[in-house]
Amino acid sequence: MTAFGVTTDDGAHLLAAREGAGPPLVLVSGLGGTAAFWRPVVAALAGEAEVITFSQRGIAGSGLGSHPVTIDRLADDVAAVMAAAGVARATVIGHSTGGCMVQALARRAPERVARLGLSGTWLAPSRFMTALFTTRRRILASDPDAYAALAALSSYPPGWLEENFATYEAAVDTAPRCASARRVVDERIGALLSFDGRSGLDALAMPALIIGAQDDMVVPAFLQRGLAAALPHARFVMLSGGGHFFPRTRTADFADAVRALMASD
Incomplete structure (x- = not known):
């Protein structure tokens, strides 16, 4: 693995x-x-691709920069990472909020996206997600440990989490307890709640993969079906289980879907 730094136009490192x-x-x-979310996937695919990952602004040692956090701003950060890596065009896959980011990147800079992967994500706000993340935002403000616990409990299948309970404990240990960390998460929730990708769908003409899990309780399966209806040319994979974090709990299946996408023209 080779680490590198990226400085954005507003000073985020x-x-x-x-x-x-x-x-x-x-x-x-x-x-x-x-x-770090992608470690199992990187291990599965690094023998077949040059895999590029990064921690987003304000997260895990990356700096915030001066601009407000929006999905478009975060999409620009993806482009900045690619430029710093010397990669003009790549297969780009985003999970959950990352799926919103790569949709925005594909609309704003389609020449950078050879193939598009949309994992556990959505096209437009739903009443369920609006209610869920508004509630999570309120919990974050008053009890960050409960926020982190709820996020872990709702993102993994119960049986998987029972067998891998250190994952839950680590999530609570790293809860956003200080005011600055809570502010970063709150701003990111605001960005995802504001995302609506229904305009500019014509730009998403590149080969695409939509993948979800039937038991996802954070970004439910009906939202993956909505994406598939909006992008009828895309390959659509619905896993029978895996929860919201299926790239980690169903890594082999996820990696197989990515391989199929990378082989497509």
Whole structure:
């Protein structure tokens, strides 16, 4: 693995890494924003691709910069990471909020996105997600440990979490307890609640993958079906289980879907 830094036009310093060899594959994480989310996927695919990951602004040692956090701003950060890595065009995959970011990147700079992966994400706000994240935002303000516990409990299948309970404990240990950390998460929740990708769908003409899990309780399966209806040319994979964090709990299945996307023209 080779670590590198990226400085954006508003002064955010992003911590990034590249690993493996082959065609470039950029992985963009969700609300948590850490490169570490992708460790199992990087291990599965680094023998077949040059995998690029990064921790997003304000997260895991990456600086915030001066601009407000919006999905478009975060999409520009993805482009900045690619430029710093010397990658003009890549397969780009985003999970959850990261899926909103890569949709925005594909609309704003389609020449950078050879293939588009939309994992556990959505096209437009739903009443369920609006209610869920508004509630999570309120919990964050008053009890960050409860916020972190709820996020872990709702993102993993119960049986998987029972067998891997250290994952839950680590999530609570890293709860956003200080005011600045809570502010970063709150601003990111505001950004995801404001995202609506229904305009500019014509720009998403590149080969695409939509992947979800039937038991996802954070970004439910009906939202993946909505994406598939909006992008009828995309390959659509619905896993029978895996929860919201299926790239981690169903890594082999996720990696197989990514391989199929990377092989598509």
